[in-house]
Every structure is written in C-alpha cells, then in structure tokens.
Amino acid sequence: MQLHYIEKIRQTNPLIHNITNIVVANYVANGLLALGASPIMADAVEEMEELAKLSSALVLNIGTLDSVKVASMLIAGKAANQQGIPVVLDPVGVGATTYRKQVVAELLQQVKFSAIRGNAGEMAQLAGIDWQAKGVDAGSGAEDVALIAQMVAQRYQCIAAVSGATDYISDGQQVAKITNGTAMFPKITGSGCLLGAVLGAFLAVDQQNPFQAVTQACISYAVAGEIAAKALQPNQYGHFYLGLLDSLAQLDDQKVAEYAQVEVIGG
Amino acid sequence: MQLHYIEKIRQTNPLIHNITNIVVANYVANGLLALGASPIMADAVEEMEELAKLSSALVLNIGTLDSVKVASMLIAGKAANQQGIPVVLDPVGVGATTYRKQVVAELLQQVKFSAIRGNAGEMAQLAGIDWQAKGVDAGSGAEDVALIAQMVAQRYQCIAAVSGATDYISDGQQVAKITNGTAMFPKITGSGCLLGAVLGAFLAVDQQNPFQAVTQACISYAVAGEIAAKALQPNQYGHFYLGLLDSLAQLDDQKVAEYAQVEVIGG
Amino acid sequence: MQLHYIEKIRQTNPLIHNITNIVVANYVANGLLALGASPIMADAVEEMEELAKLSSALVLNIGTLDSVKVASMLIAGKAANQQGIPVVLDPVGVGATTYRKQVVAELLQQVKFSAIRGNAGEMAQLAGIDWQAKGVDAGSGAEDVALIAQMVAQRYQCIAAVSGATDYISDGQQVAKITNGTAMFPKITGSGCLLGAVLGAFLAVDQQNPFQAVTQACISYAVAGEIAAKALQPNQYGHFYLGLLDSLAQLDDQKVAEYAQVEVIGG
Numbered sequence: 001m002q003l004h005y006i007e008k009i010r011q012t013n014p015l016i017h018n019i020t021n022i023v024v025a026n027y028v029a030n031g032l033l034a035l036g037a038s039p040i041m042a043d044a045v046e047e048m049e050e051l052a053k054l055s056s057a058l059v060l061n062i063g064t065l066d067s068v069k070v071a072s073m074l075i076a077g078k079a080a081n082q083q084g085i086p087v088v089l090d091p092v093g094v095g096a097t098t099y100r101k102q103v104v105a106e107l108l109q110q111v112k113f114s115a116i117r118g119n120a121g122e123m124a125q126l127a128g129i130d131w132q133a134k135g136v137d138a139g140s141g142a143e144d145v146a147l148i149a150q151m152v153a154q155r156y157q158c159i160a161a162v163s164g165a166t167d168y169i170s171d172g173q174q175v176a177k178i179t180n181g182t183a184m185f186p187k188i189t190g191s192g193c194l195l196g197a198v199l200g201a202f203l204a205v206d207q208q209n210p211f212q213a214v215t216q217a218c219i220s221y222a223v224a225g226e227i228a229a230k231a232l233q234p235n236q237y238g239h240f241y242l243g244l245l246d247s248l249a250q251l252d253d254q255k256v257a258e259y260a261q262v263e264v265i266g267g
Numbered sequence: 268m269q270l271h272y273i274e275k276i277r278q279t280n281p282l283i284h285n286i287t288n289i290v291v292a293n294y295v296a297n298g299l300l301a302l303g304a305s306p307i308m309a310d311a312v313e314e315m316e317e318l319a320k321l322s323s324a325l326v327l328n329i330g331t332l333d334s335v336k337v338a339s340m341l342i343a344g345k346a347a348n349q350q351g352i353p354v355v356l357d358p359v360g361v362g363a364t365t366y367r368k369q370v371v372a373e374l375l376q377q378v379k380f381s382a383i384r385g386n387a388g389e390m391a392q393l394a395g396i397d398w399q400a401k402g403v404d405a406g407s408g409a410e411d412v413a414l415i416a417q418m419v420a421q422r423y424q425c426i427a428a429v430s431g432a433t434d435y436i437s438d439g440q441q442v443a444k445i446t447n448g449t450a451m452f453p454k455i456t457g458s459g460c461l462l463g464a465v466l467g468a469f470l471a472v473d474q475q476n477p478f479q480a481v482t483q484a485c486i487s488y489a490v491a492g493e494i495a496a497k498a499l500q501p502n503q504y505g506h507f508y509l510g511l512l513d514s515l516a517q518l519d520d521q522k523v524a525e526y527a528q529v530e531v532i533g534g
Numbered sequence: 535m536q537l538h539y540i541e542k543i544r545q546t547n548p549l550i551h552n553i554t555n556i557v558v559a560n561y562v563a564n565g566l567l568a569l570g571a572s573p574i575m576a577d578a579v580e581e582m583e584e585l586a587k588l589s590s591a592l593v594l595n596i597g598t599l600d601s602v603k604v605a606s607m608l609i610a611g612k613a614a615n616q617q618g619i620p621v622v623l624d625p626v627g628v629g630a631t632t633y634r635k636q637v638v639a640e641l642l643q644q645v646k647f648s649a650i651r652g653n654a655g656e657m658a659q660l661a662g663i664d665w666q667a668k669g670v671d672a673g674s675g676a677e678d679v680a681l682i683a684q685m686v687a688q689r690y691q692c693i694a695a696v697s698g699a700t701d702y703i704s705d706g707q708q709v710a711k712i713t714n715g716t717a718m719f720p721k722i723t724g725s726g727c728l729l730g731a732v733l734g735a736f737l738a739v740d741q742q743n744p745f746q747a748v749t750q751a752c753i754s755y756a757v758a759g760e761i762a763a764k765a766l767q768p769n770q771y772g773h774f775y776l777g778l779l780d781s782l783a784q785l786d787d788q789k790v791a792e793y794a795q796v797e798v799i800g801g
Binding site: 288289290291293294330331332333334360363364365366367453454455456457502503504505506508509 | 556559560563564567568573574575576577578579580581584585588602775776777778779780783784
C-alpha cells in the first residue's frame with residue numbers, strides 16, 4: 001500500500017529550500033505552506049551549505065538568473081547531494097536563451113537531480129529534441145511527449161515530469177500519464193514553479209520511491225487545480241490564483257485517490 | 268476603423284520582456300497573462316540581446332534598481348531598438364532620489380522609447396517642471412497635467428502617458444483625456460507598473476499607431492479597473508488586487524468601447 | 535488618552551522605507567497601503583541616504599540576504615539614526631545559519647533600533663537563549679516567552695515584540711501580552727514581515743511612545759487578522775492572504791479598542 005503523502009507532509013513539515021525566481025517566490029512559499037511543508041527561500045552563497053543540513057529537499061528554479069544565484073545553486077546542489085537529500089530542477093525557459101542552456105548544462109553536470117520538471121518545450125530541449133519554444137511558455141511540436149519524459153529520465157538518471165494539459169512522468173522505463181488538471185494552470189504565473197516545489201515536498205517524505213513520489217505529487221497538484229477551477233468561471237484567473245492555495249490546504253490523500261485519473265504504461 | 272487590440276493580443280500572444288522590480292514582478296506577469304500576452308521577466312546581462320530577438324516589446328521599470336539591473340536595461344534597450352520593437356519606460360519614483368534621476372537620464376539618452384508612463388509627479392520630473400513628489404506616489408501640484416504629457420512627449424519624441432484619477436496621453440500634439448478608472452488603483456501596489464506592461468502589449472500589436480495603441484491601452488486598463496471595483500466595497504483593496512486580474516481576463520474590445528470615456532483635444 | 539494611531543497614519547501617510555526580501559516585498563507594500571501608509575521598497579546603495587531624509591521610518595528585514603543588500607542596510611540604518619527616524623529590525627530565520635547571525639550582529643552593533651520583531655525562536659536567539667529553531671518558522675522551547683521579550687528589550691535598549699499565538703511586547707520592564715489573532719497567520723508567508731512594517735508605520739506617527747506604538751501596532755494587526763479569519767473556513771489560506779489586506783483597510787481605532795485583548799504586566 002502506498003504512502004499517505006499529504007498526511008505525512010502535514011505530520012513532518014519538511015523544510016524545503018528553494019532557490020527560485022523573483023516572480024514566483026511568494027507564491028511558491030504560500031503553496032508549500034498550504035500543503036503543510038515549511039518553505040525557506042534563500043540564495044546567499046554564505047548560507048547554502050548550512051541550509052543543506054537543515055533541509056529535507058532542495059528545489060532549483062532558473063526563472064530569473066544572475067551569476068551570483070548560479071554560484072549559490074551549484075554550492076547548494078552539491079551540498080544537498082552530500083547530505084543525501086533530494087534535489088529538483090525546474091529549467092524555466094531553458095530553450096529561450098544560450099545563457100539558460102549553459103547554466104542548466106552546468107547544473108546537470110555538477111549536481112545529481114532526483115527529479116526534473118518542465119513543460120514539453122523545456123523538457124524537449126533537455127532531451128536534445130527540436131521543439132518550438134517561445135519564451136518560458138510551452139511550445140508545441142510533433143514529438144511524443146511521453147517519449148520526451150523517458151528520454152530526459154534516461155539521460156539524467158532521474159524522474160522526469162513533463163507538465164501540460166496531460167502530465168507525463170517517467171523513471172526512464174515506466175510512464176505515468178495524468179489527465180487531471182485544468183486549463184487555468186497556464187493562465188497564472190508560477191503554477192509550474194509551485195509544482196516543482198511540491199515535487200520537493202513529496203520526495204522529502206518518500207525518498208526511496210521517487211517515481212511514485214513524483215507521480216503522486218503531480219496527481220495531487222492537478223487534482224487541487226481541478227477542484228479550485230470547478231468553483232470558478234472559466235477566466236477568473238485572479239481567483240484561481242488564490243483558490244489553488246485554498247484547494248491545496250483542503251486537499252487530503254483520500255480526495256486525491258478519488259479524483260485521480262492516472263495510467264501507468266511500461267516498466 | 269481601429270484595431271481590435273485585445274482580440275489581436277489574444278490571437279498573437281506577443282512576448283513582452285519586462286525588466287522590473289521585485290515588488291510587482293509577479294503581478295505584472297499575472298496581468299499580462301490575464302490580458303492574453305506572454306510575459307517574460309528576466310534581467311541577466313547574459314541573455315538580454317537574445318531575448319530582444321524573441322520579444323515583441325520591452326518594458327523597463329526602475330522600481331527597485333541596482334547597478335547590475337541598470338546595465339541589463341541599457342543592453343536590452345539598445346538591442347530592442349536595433350530589433351525595432353517598442354520599448355516602454357516606467358520611471359517609478361524618479362523624483363525621489365538623485366540615483367533614479369541619473370539612471371533615467373542615462374536610459375533616455377541611450378535608448379529610444381516608444382512610450383513613457385508615470386504618475387504626474389514622475390512625469391513632471393521628466394518634463395523638468397517643479398512638482399512636489401513624495402517617494403514613489405504621485406504628488407500634487409499646480410501645473411496642468413495635460414501640458415506635462417505634451418512636454419514629455421515632445422522632449423523625448425515618444426508617447427507620454429500620465430496616469431491618475433484622469434489619464435492624459437499625448438504624442439506631443441494631441442492629448443487624449445480618459446476619465447475611466449477607480450480610486451482603488453493607487454491603493455494596490457503595482458497597478459501603475461502593470462499598466463506600463465500593458466502599454467507594451469498594445470504597442471506590440473500596433474507599432475504603427477503608437478498614440479492610438481497607448482490611448483487604447485490606458486482606456487482598456489481603466490475600464491478593467493472600473494468593472495472590478497464596481498463589484499466590491501470601497502476599501503476591499505485585497506479583493507481588488509485579484510479582481511483586476513479577473514476583469515482583465517474577461518475584458519473584450521466591445522466592452523471597452525461601451526465603457527470608454529475619452530476625449531481627444533488638439534492634433 | 536492614547537493616540538488614534540490608524541487615524542493618524544491615514545491622515546499623514548508616513549513614508550515607510552523597507553529593505554526586505556523578494557518573497558514578501560509585494561505583500562508588505564500592499565499591507566502598508568491598506569493601512570494608509572506609503573511604502574517605498576528600495577535597496578540600491580546609491581539612494582539609501584537620500585531616502586532616509588524622505589522617510590518617516592525604516593524597516594530592515596533579513597529574509598533573503600546578499601552582501602549588497604547588507605551593505606545597503608548598514609548605510610540606510612545609520613542614515614536613519616542620523617535623521618532620528620525609527621528603525622525596525624525583523625531578524626527572519628536568524629537562528630538558521632551562521633551568516634544570518636553575523637549579519638544581525640553587525641546590524642545590532644552599527645544601528646540603533648527602535649524595535650525588533652520576530653517569532654519566539656528568532657528572539658530567543660537574539661536573547662542568547664537556546665531554543666529549537668527550524669528554518670524561518672518559530673520553533674518551540676521551554677523558556678518563558680515574556681522573559682525573552684524582556685531580555686531582548688534590555689539587551690538592545692529597544693522595544694521587543696515576540697509574535698506568536700500570543701504576542702509579547704516589552705520595553706525591558708513592562709510586558710504587554712496580546713491574545714488577539716488567528717491560527718491562520720503562520721499559514722501565509724509574510725504575515726510576520728508585514729507586521730514588522732506595520733510597526734514602522736505606528737512608530738512613525740508616535741516616536742515618543744515606542745512601547746505604546748508597538749503594542750498598539752501588534753494589537754491592531756492581530757485584530758485585523760482575527761476579523762479576516764472569522765469570515766473564512768479554517769484552511770482558506772489563500773483567501774486569508776487577501777482578506778487580511780481588506781481587513782487592514784477597513785480597520786479603525788474604535789474597532790481595535792473593542793476587540794483588544796491585552797494585559798500589561800510590570801513596569
């Protein structure tokens with residue numbers, strides 16, 4: 001029987017260290033609090049190693065970069081690896097500029113990630129597949145998204161989560177396909193970034209089963225969005241932004257199990 | 268017949284590159300998404316030139332400055348000029364400190380702006396008029412605000428938009444006077460900054476008619492605020508903050524035309 | 535008879551300069567606006583001295599640090615001391631890392647603070663008491679929280695405010711114990727940081743009576759939270775985040791007096 005993830009998170013309040021961007025720092029912190037985790041957002045080089053000792057997971061998000069932040073990410077990532085805590089990468093807009101590609105390449109070379117989460121355009125870039133990307137939003141292309149998830153997972157020996165209308169999670173062999181969610185997700189900024197942080201919280205409480213932890217994280221988050229959207233008109237994006245926090249706070253493992261629409265292939 | 272701006276923005280999802288402040292980055296991104304544009308918030312020196320090639324407009328906002336960000340603004344501004352995409356300046360609190368005055372002077376010298384948006388105090392400063400300003404909020408003075416708009420437009424060869432209870436837009440000759448809006452706007456942080464970004468989105472889809480694009484942007488935004496405020500009690504600022512996003516998402520060109528209270532003088 | 539603080543703040547709109555973290559900058563600005571104060575969030579070294587001349591209070595919050603920001607804090611703090619305006623310290627997560635301890639020690643050495651606000655874990659750290667702290671959230675320990683407030687106040691010759699389910703305010707002799715509030719406060723990010731800024735606004739309008747100003751600030755804020763929470767279900771954290779802003783905007787001194795549950799001991 002599988003872990004009751006949300007219950008476990010609420011019982012243990014794992015400290016999730018985020019090095020993230022100025023756009024979503026607030027939303028990610030509020031989202032982790034709503035879920036029951038304990039967020040710390042810090043990126044001073046001076047405190048990265050010490051924070052790795054206190055934290056239960058690390059989440060690196062490249063949404064707004066600068067050279068100082070990159071240096072902090074490298075130190076934090078290596079320290080987290082040494083401590084044996086899970087590290088999540090969110091390669092925001094990696095296809096958009098050479099700088100982002102270089103930073104992500106360096107992170108992937110120097111840090112071992114438990115999971116990488118991105119939209120199809122970002123993940124295709126990591127898989128080395130040509131995909132039309134515009135800025136930080138997902139592009140569209142002809143490749144099979146499930147395959148992209150498998151390729152990223154194999155290439156970087158981690159769990160790959162490709163977010164979109166349908167989510168695909170892979171450990172390189174198996175692929176979980178999740179059809180929960182809402183079309184409102186891409187209409188608010190930070191919905192993907194918050195999911196990246198939620199992955200950190202789920203991995204923190206079940207490091208031994210990363211595929212299951214990431215899959216459950218994606219299902220739970222998609223269900224929270226689905227429930228929040230139901231109570232709203234189609235384009236009440238402002239209210240969805242907040243409603244999603246309420247929905248995360250009110251979510252429990254049983255509700256997730258009831259709503260879950262997931263199919264696992266291969267393995 | 269004039270362009271259906273909002274429809275055009277939703278069809279083309281122009282990528283708007285914002286170099287903005289840590290206070291409003293989230294709100295500006297959410298506001299652009301609600302309108303139908305595609306925001307990218309990035310300020311790493313390393314990626315400014317490449318982003319200019321991907322973007323349909325650039326918005327420079329000096330709300331929270333540092334020397335690195337200023338360097339990025341200069342590179343991004345010049346690259347945008349070279350690409351021929353519109354550039355918007357939001358000189359937040361320019362009257363407050365010598366540093367802000369110097370940064371804005373340098374930006375105005377090195378970058379050609381399509382539009383400048385500010386409150387009366389900020390714009391008076393740019394026009395070289397004495398005006399009592401306190402911090403980043405609009406001060407009050409005896410000068411004619413329409414004249415300030417004209418002076419800024421003439422001095423910097425751009426469209427000038429002076430925001431306030433009444434908005435004044437000028438191309439140096441004509442002045443559009445907009446009386447839509449709500450007294451709630453100055454009660455939430457970032458309402459002016461988001462308007463600056465909205466100017467970028469409107470200019471992106473109609474670069475040939477900047478006076479009309481900026482005027483329509485200001486009307487549309489004021490109408491969105493008016494509609495959001497109507498549904499609330501006078502001091503529900505928190506709910507107005509979010510309601511404005513919903514209102515932007517639900518706005519269309521026809522609704523804007525119905526509500527518009529605008530008068531164009533001169534020209 | 536005591537000052538009508540909220541009325542005075544709304545009449546004079548004191549400019550509160552905040553050097554704060556990227557997580558809460560937006561919320562703090564919106565909260566100060568809702569209260570009736572005028573926020574400025576700026577941390578460029580170049581403008582710190584000039585802003586001290588314009589501002590009515592300075593609030594230093596160490597939530598997300600870097601060496602540049604620390605340099606700005608020191609300049610701003612000393613300039614504020616020279617101008618004779620109140621300075622508030624919010625030592626976010628000071629117990630978590632050596633770097634934070636060092637920065638706070640340097641700030642306390644070089645800047646005279648009118649008030650320090652933190653949770654029990656943070657304030658115990660400043661008092662030199664062993665206290666279990668995890669990250670930036672309050673830990674729990676066996677010491678008497680009222681004593682911690684007294685010790686911090688005596689040690690740093692300032693008003694100490696220890697926030698929690700019960701708030702304790704001390705000037706080193708007297709201790710005010712406030713039982714207003716709501717369990718939702720720790721469930722949203724920035725609720726403590728905003729209170730730190732609110733302290734700045736109250737001190738700005740009554741610098742002569744800092745103990746009373748800080749006590750009234752804490753009561754008013756706790757009452758605003760209490761009223762906001764009443765209208766919601768227990769875990770609607772998202773709506774509480776915004777509802778608190780509405781509640782601050784709708785608060786007045788009479789309502790605060792009606793709701794206040796405060797007891798002052800000693801003195």
